[in-house]
Amino acid sequence: MTASTILARPWRMLLAVAAALMLLASPALAMRVSPMVVEMESRGSGAVARIEVQNINPGKLAFQTRVFRMELGKDGEIIETPADDQFLIFPPQGALPAGGRQVIRLQWVGEAEPATSQAFYVSVEQLPVAFEPGSNEAVGAQVQVLYNMRALVVVAPPGAKPDVKAASVRQLDYQPPAPPGATELPPMQDGVEVTLRNDGRRHAMMSNFSWQLEGTDREGKWLRVDVSAEELNRAVGTGYVPAQGERSFKLPVPGFGPGPIKLTFKQ
Incomplete structure (x- = not known):
């Protein structure tokens, strides 16, 4: 079993728990917009x-x-x-x-x-x-x-295209936001901070892709985590990156060490 397979389960569990908390805390809305x-x-x-x-x-x-x-x-x-x-x-x-x-x-x-x-x-x-x-x-x-x-x-603009690259990817312990209705903050999260740079004239919706993260764990062993488009939607929404701008995202992907992390986008 690869490291990618091992980590897929806690990653999906974290997203499922977060989604469930949001659904339980959401009030009944009076209207729907689509x-x-x-x-x-x-x-x-x-x-x-x-x-x-x-x-x-x-x-x-x-x-x-x-x-x-x-x-x-x-x-x-x-x-x-x-x-x-x-x-x-x-x-x-x-x-x-x-x-x-x-x-x-x-x-x-x-x-x-x-x-x-x-x-x-x-x-x-x-x-x-x-x-x-x-x-x-x-x-x-x-x-x-x-x-x-x-x-x-x-x-x-018609014909404009995005041009997105990873400006930086690093392991980060961060404070997740509290779910709606919660009175206490959740515990600190072992995750990854990704900063994307878009040099194109068109915006990008980066959760339309799956993301592949490759690096090493805290013991220096090779580690790969694949994050699907569905999982990204739950974690960061559309993954909107403005044209000729930057955007940082924090992902609850545990296990990486302080070394360099490579990010690849896959259709």
Whole structure:
């Protein structure tokens, strides 16, 4: 049995536990937005896309849309600026009955030839709805919980391509974030920190690939770990790396020593 096979089991167990914790802690949402990731181009037929909003609440759902330009720092910190003027959105707001659906049309009206990909959040924000007289809600405290769901929308220049390389890969003990609803932080995690550099004009979604990590363990023995695209999605989401930018990811892959680690992407 290879080191790759041995480590595959705890890696999958860690991801499964994390996913289960997130599912158990997630509140029942009043709406569903799909898809959550949209890739567009700045001109041609690719400059138009669609997002569907579904009301999964037993009552009426009113919503509005807003757009924010999103810029990512190296460690994933997000800087947002309003950008409603970059898209035509129809309808910009609406009201859905229980179980109702609405398709929202997005049309890019920004630069036809941007220098690089640009990332945005299309925010679908639930609006307060007046309670009907005589309903159980109207008789009670009249407290409404309003939800805000966001779709990542990335607009790329036609023909642009990503050019992603590993800038650094190293073993790292790090503090994982607490699962939703937890009151204490989880224990420190033995893992790997990967910094990716994209020199291309187009963004990259790196969890579309599987990753292969090769190096040595703490005793100097050869070690390889294969991480599937599905596992990456659970650990780092889309693995979005901005055009001509860097992004760092922390992966719960234990066992590597302080020596160099080689990273290979596989389709």
